Amino acid sequence: MxxxxxxxxxxxxxxxxxxxxxxGWWAAFSLTMERFAQLQNPGTAASxxxxxxxxxxxxxxxxxxxxxxxxxxxxxxxxxxxPIVVGMALxxxxxxxxxxxxLFWLGFVFAISFVIWLxxxxxxxxATLCPWCMVTWSVVIPSFFxxxxxxxxxxxxxxxxxxxxxxxxxxxxxxxxIVAFAVVAVIAQLRLNVLAQL
Numbered sequence: 010m011x012x013x014x015x016x017x018x019x020x021x022x023x024x025x026x027x028x029x030x031x032x033g034w035w036a037a038f039s040l041t042m043e044r045f046a047q048l049q050n051p052g053t054a055a056s057x058x059x060x061x062x063x064x065x066x067x068x069x070x071x072x073x074x075x076x077x078x079x080x081x082x083x084x085x086x087x088x089x090x091x092p093i094v095v096g097m098a099l100x101x102x103x104x105x106x107x108x109x110x111x112l113f114w115l116g117f118v119f120a121i122s123f124v125i126w127l128x129x130x131x132x133x134x135x136a137t138l139c140p141w142c143m144v145t146w147s148v149v150i151p152s153f154f155x156x157x158x159x160x161x162x163x164x165x166x167x168x169x170x171x172x173x174x175x176x177x178x179x180x181x182x183x184x185x186x187i188v189a190f191a192v193v194a195v196i197a198q199l200r201l202n203v204l205a206q207l
Contacts, residue, residue, distance in 0.1 A: 065140065
């Protein structure tokens with residue numbers, strides 16, 4: 010049995026991974042620099058603090074902002090390199106084994122799970138909207154959809170029907186993303202009354 014699962018070059022997926030990786034890395038870098046600035050000058054506001062509602066400081070300085078004992082953005086600095094490298098490799102014609110795609114997908118399972126938890130903490134506990142955090146959310150959510158459908162349509166689950174359905178659903182990723190964003194926006198409005206504070 011052929012252990013590779015990428016018989017064709019997925020250009021759109023590759024370009025998306027590179028784009029998402031760059032945007033996600035930049036958001037993580039910006040948040041990391043904000044945290045360094047706060048550590049050097051305690052009590053100063055972050056440049057992304059626009060109001061009580063829209064700010065980075067509350068998130069960065071909270072326990073949720075350092076879940077593993079160091080600032081969360083440091084995770085992003087390392088993790089977002091992976092989709093950039095994979096995207097570049099795909100554009101170059103690389104083919105990856107099934108186990109590689111499974112591990113890559115599990116990385117995004119962790120990412121989406123972590124983001125959902127962070128969204129819930131931001132909306133229900135901290136009552137803030139962190140701009141750079143939201144940039145991260147905006148690329149993790151569609152990336153999870155893209156990677157999930159890609160690994161399915163490329164045969165990680167070796168069933169033709171699964172591949173066909175995943176291939177058809179790939180065209181619906183923009184709509185799925187918009188729906189996911191809308192759900193977050195509605196929850197934010199119901200919880201924080203965002204529109205009244207703009």
